[in-house]
Amino acid sequence: MKVRRQQKIKRTSRPAGPHGTPIKAEPKPKLGSDLIPAERYTSADYARREWEGMWKKVWLLGCREDDIPEPGDHMVTEIGGESILLVRQQDKSVRAFYNVCLHRGNQLVHGAHKPLEGASDFRCRYHNWRYKLDGTFSDIPDLETFPQGAPPCGGLNEVACDTWGSFVWFSLNPDVEPLRDYLGVIPKHLDPYHFERMTPTRWVTVEWDCNWKASVDAFNESYHVQGIHPQLLYYLDDLDIQIDCYERHNRYLIAFGVLSPRVVSPSEIPPPIKVVMRGAGMDPASYEGSVYDVREAVQAHKRKHGAEQGKDYSELNDDQLTDDYHYMIFPNITMNVHADDLMMFRQRPHPTDPNKMFFDYWMFELPGEDFDWENYERPTHRQFKYGETSLGLVIDQDAYNLPFVQRGMNSEGYPGLWLGEQELRIRHFHKTIEDYLAGKYDNPSSKGGK
Numbered sequence: 348m349k350v351r352r353q354q355k356i357k358r359t360s361r362p363a364g365p366h367g368t369p370i371k372a373e374p375k376p377k378l379g380s381d382l383i384p385a386e387r388y389t390s391a392d393y394a395r396r397e398w399e400g401m402w403k404k405v406w407l408l409g410c411r412e413d414d415i416p417e418p419g420d421h422m423v424t425e426i427g428g429e430s431i432l433l434v435r436q437q438d439k440s441v442r443a444f445y446n447v448c449l450h451r452g453n454q455l456v457h458g459a460h461k462p463l464e465g466a467s468d469f470r471c472r473y474h475n476w477r478y479k480l481d482g483t484f485s486d487i488p489d490l491e492t493f494p495q496g497a498p499p500c501g502g503l504n505e506v507a508c509d510t511w512g513s514f515v516w517f518s519l520n521p522d523v524e525p526l527r528d529y530l531g532v533i534p535k536h537l538d539p540y541h542f543e544r545m546t547p548t549r550w551v552t553v554e555w556d557c558n559w560k561a562s563v564d565a566f567n568e569s570y571h572v573q574g575i576h577p578q579l580l581y582y583l584d585d586l587d588i589q590i591d592c593y594e595r596h597n598r599y600l601i602a603f604g605v606l607s608p609r610v611v612s613p614s615e616i617p618p619p620i621k622v623v624m625r626g627a628g629m630d631p632a633s634y635e636g637s638v639y640d641v642r643e644a645v646q647a648h649k650r651k652h653g654a655e656q657g658k659d660y661s662e663l664n665d666d667q668l669t670d671d672y673h674y675m676i677f678p679n680i681t682m683n684v685h686a687d688d689l690m691m692f693r694q695r696p697h698p699t700d701p702n703k704m705f706f707d708y709w710m711f712e713l714p715g716e717d718f719d720w721e722n723y724e725r726p727t728h729r730q731f732k733y734g735e736t737s738l739g740l741v742i743d744q745d746a747y748n749l750p751f752v753q754r755g756m757n758s759e760g761y762p763g764l765w766l767g768e769q770e771l772r773i774r775h776f777h778k779t780i781e782d783y784l785a786g787k788y789d790n791p792s793s794k795g796g797k
């Protein structure tokens with residue numbers, strides 16, 4: 348189907364000052380048009396290569412900083428078969444350890460994704476070996492009965508840990524580069540949103556029957572909007588997308604509050620765009636302009652009234668007041684970044700089965716004057732199987748196909764991904780994985796962690 352563009356998206360040419368998010372379109376990387384082998388999504392051998400060559404090399408998101416705000420607060424996070432203990436230290440820094448007792452291998456803290464408060468030390472529930480907050484042994488009962496003494500490592504095995512953007516990050520790579528080097532352009536791009544001002548409103552994990560990359564792919568192109576999200580054609584422009592690939596990470600900028608050129612102009616403002624207007628504090632009934640001007644009217648309204656609504660938009664450009672600045676932090680973090688909220692996904696591989704994964708979903712909202720603090724409760728983590736909970740219409744639509752995609756990927760009749768230009772971020776994602784597996788990042792020039 349050929350589509351007729353009714354009005355080109357106007358993109359701002361003005362970043363919000365020298366510290367604003369860069370808006371420049373990057374030249375498109377030349378990544379060819381080869382088929383991406385389906386085997387990368389189905390093969391246990393490829394999954395093992397990914398674990399050794401990629402997952403154990405990169406920086407990974409562990410938790411939100413305010414999950415563990417005070418000394419002794421701690422939380423376990425999981426990646427693949429590993430369990431990692433994140434601990435707030437007395438000096439307020441965060442350290443990360445393999446969550447395993449050095450005696451007979453019991454997990455030191457049982458249960459993942461549960462922030463726990465104020466430990467003074469950690470006691471293994473098997474034989475009472477004790478560890479200080481910094482991971483060192485504090486007591487080994489009957490130590491004199493171990494002729495070899497205590498394990499020479501001195502305590503829990505530590506992994507690199509650092510913080511950025513209100514989140515705690517860790518890496519299983521003892522030679523990893525500093526987090527800031529790894530993140531590259533990301534802090535410059537996303538610091539203006541001040542995620543630390545946002546408050547969590549939802550945190551769930553759903554087990555999906557697909558490879559983790561199938562889920563990453565599902566959120567990093569807009570081509571599927573006309574396929575599975577027909578209602579969004581009255582909410583965003585799925586064709587005029589700015590795609591930017593950086594070294595390892597990538598983004599696209601997608602205009603909200605507009606019509607897709609795939610649909611004919613409706614006689615009145617479509618309901619999803621009215622939602623955008625009301626969200627900004629506008630009354631759609633008194634709006635007299637064209638549907639094509641709503642986006643700019645919303646931007647102007649938020650710029651004018653943001654401060655009185657208790658929202659500081661001063662570091663954001665006009666487009667950021669309406670649009671989705673959509674970032675992928677390699678390898679498994681998707682951030683739908685908006686002025687008033689952050690919808691964040693994390694894809695985690697199943698420890699043994701390339702046909703399964705864990706989809707972590709967080710919502711964070713920027714509280715304005717009208718935020719209902721009285722009824723606010725910090726969300727606790729909940730885990731579901733596919734179909735046991737809704738993640739909202741749009742993500743439910745995204746999730747629906749994925750088990751079928753995975754079964755198709757396993758078919759003899761399917762050789763691999765046949766990607767178009769709208770799917771450039773998927774090609775870039777695969778190139779970065781392949782670069783890791785080829786050892787491109789094996790020798791960073793400087794070490795990370797602390």
Ligand code: FES
Nearest residue numbers: 448450451471474
């Ligand atoms: S396994 Fe931890 S004390 Fe024995």
Ligand SMILES: [Fe+2]
Nearest residue numbers: 565576741745
């Ligand atoms: Fe989608």
